[in-house]
Amino acid sequence: MNASRAIAGLFALTPFGLLLATNQPAQKVNFGTDIEPIFKAHCSSCHAGPGSSAKLDLASLESIQKGGRGGKLLVPGKPDESLLMIRLLGQGGMPQMPMGFKPLAKEELDKILLWIEQGGSTAGAERARHWAYDKPVQPTLPAVHQASWVRNPIDAFVLSNLEHNGLRPSPEAPKEILLRRVYLDLIGLPPTVREIDAFLADKSPNAYEKVVDRLLASKHYGERQARPWLDLARYADSDGYEKDLNRVAWKYRDWVIEAFNKNLPYDQFTIQQLAGDLLPNPTTDNLVATGFHRNTMFNREGGVDQAEAHYNVILDRVNTTATVWLGSTFMCTRCHDHKYDPFTQKDYFKLAAYFSNAVILPRGSASVGEEKWFESEIRIPSGQQTAEKVRLQQLKTKVVQERDEVLKGSESSFQKWLQQNSSDIHWEFIKTSSTNSSGHATFTEQPDGSLLVSGPNSPKDTYTVSGHTKPLKATGLKLDVLPDSSLPNNGPGRASNFVLTGLSIHVGKQEIPLSDIRTDMSQEGYNPARILAHDTNSGWAIYPGNGKPHTLVVTFKNPVDVSLADLITVRLEQQSPWENHNIGRLRLSLTDDAEPLRSAVPANIQALLAATDRKASGEQELRNYFLTTSPIFKSANEKVKDVDSKLAELEASIPTALIMKDKPTTKALTAFVHSRGEFLSPTVEVTAGTPALFGQTDPALPSNRLGLAKWIASKDNPLTARVEVNRIWEQYFGRGIVETCEDFGTQGAKPVNQPLLDWLATEFMAKNWDLKAVHRMIVLSSTYRQSSNATLDLLKKDPLNLLLARGPRFRLEAEIMRDAVLTEAGLLNPTIGGPSVFPSQPIAWDTPYNGEQWMTSKGGDAYRRGIYTFWKRSAPYPSFMAFDATSREECTVRRIRTNTPLQALAMLNDGAVFGAAKALGHTMAVIGNSDTDKLVYGFRSTTGRHPKPAELSRLNQLLTKLKTRYAKDPQLAKKVATRPTEAPYVLTANVLLNLDEALTKG
């Protein structure tokens, strides 16, 4: 078979090929622009760079001419004899290339064939530098025929492309349609019927401009623009991975909204998010902005290697930075040099080095086997919280003064206490006569009078120990928990630790009222005083004091006479959620001492008391301890304690912001290159730097994140502006000028209209990165204002609407869909910002680890905009997921738009949407005089326009039918509406909310 005969017709133009006429090659084939891209697309995964299969390296011109192990690749002028052609066609009894993948398209084979026929030359062929890596130059405006259509430069570029392809723009969309479109685009909410009427009534020539400027100034503008940015920032309210604990990070979300609202220039927007902490004298706002990179997932699963976890965090930051600002697929270079784009693995880890210097802190106490660490955070009080704090601090000064008054003259009592404490309080052991365990554990009395627990260790257990003592006037009970070698880690708990959640004492049948509890030490997060309230979520635990004896003393409200005959019964409850956390060895005793609490003295105080030679600091520590614990000062101390606890409570309610913070260093930041990107295989060390492709960075820039940020946000960066204006374009038209918004590399889509892209990018920078100016220019263009209705001719010539001979038409995003439904039903609570909310949902998750739950919001918070819905990575809001939201586990540039039956079910039956139908149905039932009025109102609410006669008549038909159905079954109607006569309107509203037009921006 002859290769050239196998291919009929050269350069056959597909209908779509027409569209890219400007990019069509001339008859002369150019290696750099025509052939190399084909090699890269189909061959480079095996045949590029060192280690190429069959020693054929198609990335090297020399190797292309020389060939690989199979011999020479090209016979100039003779495609039939060229190994390249033979292998690509699968001739000569050898497998067809590319092996295991689809054969090349005919057009591609045609090009290669023609290239070889023309001599197969690579010599002298200018290897095209990829367009996106050169700085954009502002193109001149193209001349167009239909000049009257051009409102601004965008139109000139679009129209030029249309005319080139023999297309004409569509007529302007009707006013009502345009209004709904621009509302949804600029503020993400549909206009109300009243707003539509006002616009229709405004006959001034600049009525539309006025609306645009009003919407750009609306506070909802920031919410709408933050929507896609939060996908880029992978913002979520939980950590992700296995535990997926909640985090308080919403301050960052509010920062983004506010930044858009105040139109922070994009370069500042960029620098603050990447390196706000490194700016000179950073403001709180600057710090909150750095939450961008604190949104990475964080694995708190037990047994995680901390260094590896942090390595993954750093790599996520590199990948995300490159995707968001450079539109580059840097993650490829984690494992090896980029196969297609001029980036190396070294470039990758040089970027990683910028992120390698974070401050890492241990977090509180770690439970067994769980590493806990975190990066920096700050607390940001509201104005009210700050005021409350001031008030409490003033109050504290007052009560401390009051206490100090009481304390005056305390020196003598202190000295007395010191004396007393040098001698032990006398405790009388309770001699055990009977024991019981609700979990069937057994008790064995030890020589020292203590009880050792063995046998079944139930998840929860309550011990009851009874016995007698010598007669005494008892003032308190002491519980000693003791280590034992039979217990895990020597106990004293049966899980090494234990949690005592409740305690009661009977003498005879009389329950003894208890007063105070004190322990020698207690685990952070536990409050032994709560034992008196039998609080199963608190109590007494002793981590990290495992393996040592500990003491709890409880005092009686009034002294109790205990005789020899009295049976003393002590109940010890261990009912915490921590299973098997029961006491392993214990001893009980009574005292008649006036101050029994003195026995529960922390080990350090005990040591100080026992020391013969105390330093002044030791003396002071003892004095502090005495003053805060002695009953003499109880009331005064309690007032101070009360204020302290209110302060602590306030402190805990102040929201955090997760921020970036680096260790101070004078050394260059470095990172190791990792072979194949694997954590365990570090190779050479590299210093922080930007990718080599872009040349030397300005030496004046600091070599830290701030330097990186400034380099990214510089007007010299060829990518930053293009990537951002392209994303903005996608928001409006459903597709970027470069369709692959996340990839401007050689594997990404070619720009449909590069002059337009470059004009927008250069204009953006010339206007000092003014975002609102870009948005304004787009929505004011004739291009944007076109009707989105297609014609058969347009569908044939440009089915995907790449050239924009018609307006955009596509389904709303998940969150905006919710906002639209709530607005149309008149339910939306327009409050901006604040903690995330929990609207009703069918699956309420809870976390097994710490009892976090989906607590459905009440009142107005149930009707907030979608952007405020709590984003749990492992259980994102189900109706958002049905509409293509992502879990926010990683940066998402484009959400895929699907059209599924699950979406239909959600819109028809989800309680939230059906609730909106009830509200809209009710409004329809009470508004207007006729069913026509009601239907027109409902239709306008959900679609933004008046219905056509055919639509109105079909709706009337439905309403009539529903009235008949519900009239026959009032019980059924009652389930839908309080007034059964409203039921037909509710179901009609259900239809109106589900209209394709209601779900779509058109």
Next chain:
Amino acid sequence: MNDNFEQEILKQITRRTFFKQVGYGMGGLALSSLMREAGHAFQTPTRTDPLAPKSPHFKAKAKNVIFLFMAGAPSQLDLFDPKPTLVKYDRQECPAELLKGERFAFIKGTPRLLGSPYKFEQVGKSGHWVSELLPHFKEIADEVAVVHSMSTTQFNHAPAQIFMNTGFQIPGRPSMGSWLTYGLGSENKDLPGFVVLISGDSNPDGGKSCWSSGFLPTTYQGVEFRSQGDPVLFVSNPDGVSSQVRRDTLDALHDLNEFQLHSTLDPEVETRISQYELSYRMQSSVPELMDISKESAATHEMYGTEPGKKSFANNCLLARRLVERGTRFVQLYHRGWDHHGADQSTDIKHGLVTRCQEVDKAAAALIKDLKQRGLLDETIVVWGGEFGRTPMNEGRGGSPYPGRDHHPRAFTMWMAGGGIKPGISLGETDDLGYTVTKDPVDIHDLHATMLHLMGMDHLRLTYPFQGRNFRLTDVYGNVVQQLLA
């Protein structure tokens, strides 16, 4: 021209309304057919149902997969891989050469070896080894291929589960069920093509990433059928909406959307019309599927099922009903195999026993049931967890309860049906069960083999994303020839 077109469509709609009065059943009018009838020789851009069945790369052995995922990772050393040497050196210190350079999730210091306390026997003609914890396994042993030489790279639950499901340890890649429905579509147009059923303590650690569609369209994402409430979210009508009322509203919606289709000529409208009709069909097909009460007493006896209960057994029966109806990929998660021995409920003497009792009978019943219905030949059944467990006792915090830490280097899975060679045993581990010594199989190989049986070449099932073609097997994977019948 446009006016004529409008006339034509109105005529069509009127005609259809007439048909509806005669009897229901005429589907929506396709844009393309409307256009043809209106005299335009024109095809709409190709937009078929993304779940329509597609041809495989080559003739497939199997049509469906049921993956019984034992989340938490069962102990191969106490179930399928007997190690007399380990028993002999029970509670002795672990040889130092095994520990050099190793990372463990929880083990600290020098651990002691832990022999299995269970008796093993060889069962069936195949002579598969199995411990006394799985008494029902012998009933299906000769249908099953046991792989003793599995290994993975991840030693924590979430990443390992995500790796087992997506071929990569970090969330964001499509799961195997998504790849298969993307590649092959689904045979049932009234049910999702990829269904997830969950039983056990809690959800799997990897969360929804385990059945995520990653960068594939979300149509291919696994749909979780829940055992409480609506099995599929929002499948029930709200209170007060009878099925007649629903039909009335959908009829109106259909007609109104068709007006919209006519004025916009947007193919998405056409898709939306058909998806609303499918959602209506699902409202009856899903409850019908989930209702196991009409299964025979013998079936309930065999599986140990009780209608209305959340159990692994019920899910096994549902899995059979799903593949019967043409669902492409059914994945069962049974959580709670993480037997570290921190306390009694998580040790290998108590906790492990409970888990085995929960799955043994039902898993065996599933194989037998598929076989008796002639479905086993076309259904691959896979059983296993995300990694194995250590030959050493963990002794966390000095715990007296025997338990094993996470072990990625060697573990056992079994497969049956759908072109798997029955009765064979593949791979070996060393005397302590620490490393694979013969015929290693990694996760990518497992994926490549499953795809192969489904008629898909793992090298060719690709999706372009961020500048390159991605595969389930990343850049790895070999079909394990020994496993093929």
